[in-house]
Amino acid sequence: MGFLVPGFLAGAALVGLPLYLHLLRRHTTTPRPFSSIMFFERRTQSSIRHRRFRYLLLLSLRLAVLLLIVLAFANPYFKRAAVAAAGDKQLLLIVDDSFSMRAGTRLTDAKREALSVLASRNESTRAQVAALGSRLQVLTEPVQDSAALRAAVDSIGPGDSRSSFAELARGVRSLAEGAHAPIELHFFSDMQKSSMPASFSELLLPPSVALVLHPVVERAQPNWAVESVRAPGRVWNASEARVQATIAGYQTPAATRAVSLFINGKEVASQNAEVPAGGRANVEFQSLDVPYGFSRCEVRIDGADTLPADDAYLFSVERSDPQPVLLVHEAGDTRSSVYFGSALGSTAESSFSFQSLTVDRAAGVSLARYAFIVLADVGSLTSQFENDLVRYVRGGGGVLIAAGTSTGHRSRIPVFEENVLAIHDYSRDGARFLAAGETDTSHPSLANSEHWAGAKFYYAVAVDPSASRVVAKLTDQTPLLLDKKIGEGHALLLASGLDGITNDLPVQPVFVPFVKQTALYLSGTTDRGGARTVDSDLELRTSKEQAVSVEIVDPAGRRPLSLEEAATAESYQLTSSGYYEVRLANGRRDLVAVNPDRRESDLEIVPGDDLALWRGNTGAEPKQSTAAVAQSEPAKPRSLWWYAMLLALLAGIAESVVASRYLAVQREEP
Amino acid sequence: MQRFLDPAVLAEISSLDLIARTVVDGFVAGLHRSPDFGFSQEFAEYRAYSPGDDLRHVDWNVFARTERMYLKKYRGETNSLFTVVLDASNSMNYSSHKVAKIDYARYVAASLFYLAIRNQRDAAGLIVFDDEVRNYIRPSTRQGQVSRLLHGLEMAEPRAQTDFAKPISHFQEFLRRRGLVLVISDFYGPPEQIVRTIAPLRFHGNEVVLFHVLDPREIRPDLDKPAILVDLETREDIEVTPEYARDTYQARIAAHISGLRHSARSAGMDYHLLITDLPLDGALKEYLAIRQRRN
Numbered sequence: 001m002g003f004l005v006p007g008f009l010a011g012a013a014l015v016g017l018p019l020y021l022h023l024l025r026r027h028t029t030t031p032r033p034f035s036s037i038m039f040f041e042r043r044t045q046s047s048i049r050h051r052r053f054r055y056l057l058l059l060s061l062r063l064a065v066l067l068l069i070v071l072a073f074a075n076p077y078f079k080r081a082a083v084a085a086a087g088d089k090q091l092l093l094i095v096d097d098s099f100s101m102r103a104g105t106r107l108t109d110a111k112r113e114a115l116s117v118l119a120s121r122n123e124s125t126r127a128q129v130a131a132l133g134s135r136l137q138v139l140t141e142p143v144q145d146s147a148a149l150r151a152a153v154d155s156i157g158p159g160d161s162r163s164s165f166a167e168l169a170r171g172v173r174s175l176a177e178g179a180h181a182p183i184e185l186h187f188f189s190d191m192q193k194s195s196m197p198a199s200f201s202e203l204l205l206p207p208s209v210a211l212v213l214h215p216v217v218e219r220a221q222p223n224w225a226v227e228s229v230r231a232p233g234r235v236w237n238a239s240e241a242r243v244q245a246t247i248a249g250y251q252t253p254a255a256t257r258a259v260s261l262f263i264n265g266k267e268v269a270s271q272n273a274e275v276p277a278g279g280r281a282n283v284e285f286q287s288l289d290v291p292y293g294f295s296r297c298e299v300r301i302d303g304a305d306t307l308p309a310d311d312a313y314l315f316s317v318e319r320s321d322p323q324p325v326l327l328v329h330e331a332g333d334t335r336s337s338v339y340f341g342s343a344l345g346s347t348a349e350s351s352f353s354f355q356s357l358t359v360d361r362a363a364g365v366s367l368a369r370y371a372f373i374v375l376a377d378v379g380s381l382t383s384q385f386e387n388d389l390v391r392y393v394r395g396g397g398g399v400l401i402a403a404g405t406s407t408g409h410r411s412r413i414p415v416f417e418e419n420v421l422a423i424h425d426y427s428r429d430g431a432r433f434l435a436a437g438e439t440d441t442s443h444p445s446l447a448n449s450e451h452w453a454g455a456k457f458y459y460a461v462a463v464d465p466s467a468s469r470v471v472a473k474l475t476d477q478t479p480l481l482l483d484k485k486i487g488e489g490h491a492l493l494l495a496s497g498l499d500g501i502t503n504d505l506p507v508q509p510v511f512v513p514f515v516k517q518t519a520l521y522l523s524g525t526t527d528r529g530g531a532r533t534v535d536s537d538l539e540l541r542t543s544k545e546q547a548v549s550v551e552i553v554d555p556a557g558r559r560p561l562s563l564e565e566a567a568t569a570e571s572y573q574l575t576s577s578g579y580y581e582v583r584l585a586n587g588r589r590d591l592v593a594v595n596p597d598r599r600e601s602d603l604e605i606v607p608g609d610d611l612a613l614w615r616g617n618t619g620a621e622p623k624q625s626t627a628a629v630a631q632s633e634p635a636k637p638r639s640l641w642w643y644a645m646l647l648a649l650l651a652g653i654a655e656s657v658v659a660s661r662y663l664a665v666q667r668e669e670p
Numbered sequence: 671m672q673r674f675l676d677p678a679v680l681a682e683i684s685s686l687d688l689i690a691r692t693v694v695d696g697f698v699a700g701l702h703r704s705p706d707f708g709f710s711q712e713f714a715e716y717r718a719y720s721p722g723d724d725l726r727h728v729d730w731n732v733f734a735r736t737e738r739m740y741l742k743k744y745r746g747e748t749n750s751l752f753t754v755v756l757d758a759s760n761s762m763n764y765s766s767h768k769v770a771k772i773d774y775a776r777y778v779a780a781s782l783f784y785l786a787i788r789n790q791r792d793a794a795g796l797i798v799f800d801d802e803v804r805n806y807i808r809p810s811t812r813q814g815q816v817s818r819l820l821h822g823l824e825m826a827e828p829r830a831q832t833d834f835a836k837p838i839s840h841f842q843e844f845l846r847r848r849g850l851v852l853v854i855s856d857f858y859g860p861p862e863q864i865v866r867t868i869a870p871l872r873f874h875g876n877e878v879v880l881f882h883v884l885d886p887r888e889i890r891p892d893l894d895k896p897a898i899l900v901d902l903e904t905r906e907d908i909e910v911t912p913e914y915a916r917d918t919y920q921a922r923i924a925a926h927i928s929g930l931r932h933s934a935r936s937a938g939m940d941y942h943l944l945i946t947d948l949p950l951d952g953a954l955k956e957y958l959a960i961r962q963r964r965n
Contacts, residue, residue: 031907034899035764035771035888036858039922040908 004639008073011066018062061655068648076640090142090181091127092172092209093117093149095156096189098133098163099534099600103190103223103307107158109216110188114153117186117214118146128175129153132189133161134535136171142179160534160577162597163189165614166197169205176206188214191606194599203614211615217605222252223305225601226259226313227280231288231297234318234525236351241288245299245313249275250602257301259283262312264295273301290319294591296579310601314579314593315531320351323371323523327356328378330406336376336498339506343515352519359385367392372522377404377497381414389415394487396586398522403461404497413463416484416493422462424478433458433503437475443483444521445492446471448513455510459502460495468493488541488586490522524588531593537571538592541585551583555594716740751809751849752792754779754819755837756826759800760902761856763828766887767947774946775854775883776823778953782852783819785954787811793849796822799837800830806840809849831903832858834867841871848875852957857882858903861930869937879940879956882930886947889923891915 003009093114101107114129121127126142129152139152168187176183185205189195191213197203205211227248235241247257254277260270268289273281283299290297295317303311325344327337337356344354352371359378363385367373373389375381381389393399393415401407401416408423426434436452446452457474465479471492472481482493500506505514519525532538540550549566553559555578561569574580580592719728719739729742756779762772769777779796786792795809796819807815807822832855841851851871857864857880871878893912900907910919927943934941942956 031898031900033764033902035761035856035885035902037899037901037904037906037908038858039919039926040899040910040914 002077004075004077006074008070008075011070011073014066014070015063018059018066058655058658061651061658064651065648065655068644068651072641072644072648076644077638078640088181089125090179090183091117091121091125092130092175092183092185093127093153094130094132094136094168094172094185094187094189095153096163096187097131097156097159097161098192098195099158099160099309099596100163100190100192100307100603102158102309103221103305103603104217106190106216107156110190110214111153111156113214113216114186114188115150118149118153126181130171131156131159132163132168132171132187133159134164135167138171138175160594160596161575162535162600163192163195164197165195166202169203172209173204173206176209179208183209184212185209186212186214188216190217190603191215191611192600192602193604193606194602196606196610200610200613205616213611213615215605215611217603220251220604221306223250223307223310223601223603224248224252224255224257224275224301224303225250225307225310225598226299226301227598227601229299229313229315229531231315231317233316234320234351235288235290236320236322238287238289238319241317243285243288243297243299245283245285246280247273247275247283247301248280248598248601249278251278251604252305253277254279257281257303260300261285261288262298262300263288263290263317264297288317290317292319294318294589296591296593298593307601307603309577310596310598313531314577314595316579316591316593318591322351322353324355324369325352325372325374325519325523326362326365326367326370327354327374327376328359328362329356329376330378331358331360333377333404333406333499335500335506336402336404339500339511340374340376340498340515343506343512344519346512351525352523367397368395370397372398372400372519374498375399375401375407375414377402377406377499377502378414379406379409386414390486393489393491396488396524396588398490398492398524400492400494400518400522402494402496402498403463404499404502405459408459408461413461413493415486416463416482416491417486418463418467418484418493420461421464424460424462424476425458426460427458434460434474434476434478436480437473437477439472440470443469443471445481445483445514445518447517452505452508452510455503455505455508457496457503457505459497463493463495492518492522524586531595532574533598534577534594534596535573535575536594537573538580538582539571540569540582548585548587550585551581553581555579716742750786750792751795752782752786753795753797753809753841753849753851754782755797755799755841755851755853755855756823757800757832757853757855757857758798758804758826758828759830759832759855760828761832761858762883764856764885764888764902765946766885766892769946771856771883771885771946772826772828774944774950775881776826777950778881778883778944779823779852779854780820781950781954782957783816785957787816787819794819797837797841798822798826799833799840800828801833802830802836803840832856834859834864838867838871850877850879850957852879852881854881854883856884856888857930861926861933864930865933865937865939868939872938877940878938879942880930880934881953881956882927882941882943884927884943884945886945889927889945890920 095107095110095114097107101110118127123146124144126144127140127149128142129139129149131137131139139155140148143149172183172185225248227246229246230242230244232241243261245259247259249255252275255275257273257275258270259273260267262268269285269287271283271285273283275281288297296314297317298312298314300312305311327340329336337354341354341356344352355370357365359381363382367388373392375389389399399415401413403413403420407413408420410420412419424434426432433456435457436455439446439452441447452472457480460474460478460480462478463482465482468479468482468484470479470481471483472479474480478495480495482495484491484493496503496505498506505511540552541548549563550561550569551559551566552561552572555576561572574592574594577594577596580594582590582592584590716729716732717740719741723741727741729740732738732740756775758772762775763770765771765773783794783796786794791811793809793811794815796805796807797803798805805822805825807818834855853868868878868880891910893910893915896909896911898907898909931941931943940956942953944953
């Protein structure tokens with residue numbers, strides 16, 4: 001107990017004022033002469049005593065008001081920890097249900113130990129159960145009902161998420177803020193090292209939380225896993241498709257593992273991989289002979305370890321005929337179609353057939369059959385064709401616009417719907433040309449074409465980039481490549497031409513991967529097929545305007561989205577491994593393969609020193625009483641000023657009542 | 671003229687003689703408009719002269735016209751012995767406004783003297799007492815009696831305590847002829863004892879009237895906070911609360927007044943309560959009513 005601002009206690013001298021008014025001042029009453037006091041009796045002194053008592057009550061209330069106000073300003077406090085130590089505690093049981101807990105009997109052991117902790121607790125002690133995956137999932141409120149708590153523990157099943165101890169600490173901090181008693185946190189986990197955050201400070205727990213760790217394994221266990229698979233999401237020529245798989249061994253001796261490729265549950269190829277001790281080996285399958293449509297593929301190894309769930313890596317492949325790509329150009333521009341068509345056809349996994357038309361012939365063509373459209377520096381478009389193009393893009397199509405000299409003469413970029421702000425003809429400047437400056441390599445178009453610095457740009461069109469994503473800029477900060485969402489589709493604007501005149505990009509090595517990635521991006525192939533990791537988000541729609549329903553069927557065959565969510569959800573989190581069948585808002589269907597995060601396959605555990613450091617007590621027993629923890633913690637002062645002000649208010653009200661009654665008596669007197 | 675009966679107005683007049691004349695003149699002026707009260711100078715009847723009658727009362731005008739002698743009779747013609755017994759103890763010095771009780775008693779006594787001697791031709795006397803007889807002026811109708819009585823009143827300054835026994839016994843020594851006795855006092859004491867002490871005055875056929883003079887604040891004290899009250903006679907003090915003064919005291923003083931009135935009337939005496947902030951005509955009316963009754 002103490003005072004945060006003891007200087008205000010000097011204000012207690014104010015109590016002298018009511019003391020003077022009630023006691024000293026009252027005794028200075030001047031005697032009044034009266035004819036005879038024969039009708040006043042000595043027993044009236046009892047009345048005086050009654051009056052004095054009421055005076056004393058009023059005096060006491062006034063003194064209390066003053067003292068409480070002074071006390072409130074002095075801000076008294078007491079040590080919260082000392083009080084908390086004497087109070088009740090609350091158990092918080094958190095069971096790790098991440099993917100690594102599937103290894104052996106880890107999850108079963110963790111749940112059994114959690115149940116034993118529940119059984120040994122005092123019945124009057126409240127407890128709460130939660131599960132830790134990628135986030136902390138609270139399963140019960142703090143209750144004393146043992147049956148409910150046991151049921152909550154029993155309901156915890158193996159998950160596919162990656163656990164994060166930082167997320168655990170964040171969740172516990174949030175729970176501790178709302179708890180009125182100290183928390184004894186019991187954490188049941190395999191203490192996987194990969195779950196530790198980069199910074200130890202992220203594990204910090206509030207002082208009111210005492211951490212008790214329950215590791216279910218004592219040492220790291222060897223584990224082989226298919227770490228990753230590279231395969232095309234769409235193929236049209238099975239003989240040219242390749243599947244590359246990486247086999248990783250964690251704390252494993254050197255071994256030979258049999259690696260098999262399964263397509264739709266049927267093993268189509270098998271190889272042996274020499275996996276070094278604790279290392280990786282790559283395996284490549286030369287063909288991917290899948291039937292038309294989506295195929296469920298997986299690469300599997302003979303793991304023979306405690307975690308068989310990571311011995312297979314799922315991916316999906318769609319086989320289809322090559323999709324046509326239309327390039328529209330001016331009649332006098334034949335170079336653009338040559339450069340772009342050559343680049344598109346040179347990619348081994350290209351599933352596109354190239355077609356070029358002049359502006360005049362393109363009018364009236366049905367655009368829906370094309371994977372994407374390229375406008376190669378067109379100067380003029382018929383309004384009907386432009387409207388068709390806009391409708392095509394809004395419906396989910398993609399268009400690449402090369403703004404060369406012909407487009408630069410227009411005031412507005414077609415389809416992209418941005419005005420031409422300026423035209424930069426660098427060939428007439430002293431520098432003669434500009435190079436590409438900043439590039440956003442996270443954009444799918446530049447995924448494998450980072451080195452744009454060698455290209456020379458002699459001409460560029462400047463547009464307002466505020467409504468677009470700037471993927472690349474020239475060195476003078478003029479936007480070079482811009483991506484803009486239009487409806488469900490994308491429009492990609494290259495602020496220069498494809499004809500090799502306004503720049504030399506078509507003859508640069510970076511051009512072919514740029515065309516390939518752009519083709520995959522605009523045709524939507526990059527978003528399809530392949531494989532994703534658990535807890536990643538799947539984009540369902542790019543526009544909020546369209547209320548087209550999406551459809552998801554999860555690996556268990558359920559439809560996890562409600563009707564409202566299906567009409568409005570923009571993304572969906574893939575929470576379990578397996579194949580998701582998806583119909584997106586743009587009408588495309590997809591098969592998404594989801595695999596657990598392979599960092600969960602590394603079963604190395606956190607060193608004991610780190611765990612001791614996390615517990616905050618390096619030398620003591622893991623299990624310690626809450627009281628002991630509370631005593632060792634720095635006491636947290638808890639202010640009492642609010643209570644003092646509340647009491648002062650109550651005393652003030654009582655003083656008003658007593659004083660008003662006294663004054664009312666005086667007013668009634670004639 | 672009625673305003674001159676207001677004690678607050680009279681307090682502005684320093685001369686007791688002038689006060690008495692003002693009161694009586696105002697009072698008489700008021701009576702002329704009143705049908706209830708006669709006046710002793712008013713004509714009552716004619717009576718045939720018989721030998722031995724005072725020739726001064728013969729109506730010579732009637733004799734001149736009729737050659738018969740008639741006596742002119744007036745009301746209250748009979749001369750009375752009128753004595754005022756004035757309490758001049760310290761308690762009479764109490765006042766809550768301009769007029770103290772002793773002043774009010776002086777005004778009443780002076781007015782009665784003036785009325786009795788100048789208008790009624792009664793023999794008026796005065797006894798001033800506290801715990802003993804301090805002044806005694808024998809009842810008389812002599813020239814200058816009014817001045818003597820008024821001087822006696824002016825000299826009656828309050829002091830000491832009240833004791834009725836001595837003045838009453840002293841008064842009895844001089845009382846040889848029946849008359850009217852007015853006792854003016856605040857009568858602080860047990861009513862039965864007061865009446866028992868005063869009652870012997872009636873033995874000689876005297877008419878005894880008690881004029882009970884009280885200040886309005888003695889009936890309704892105005893305490894707004896606890897106060898220490900000091901008895902003017904005994905100098906004792908006591909602490910009093912407003913509640914007690916408002917409730918218990920007022921009930922007790924009312925019971926005292928009622929008891930005194932009842933005891934006095936039981937003993938054949940008249941009782942009249944005079945409040946010092948009320949006009950003086952009540953006392954004069956009482957006097958005339960008694961005198962009329964006696965005639």
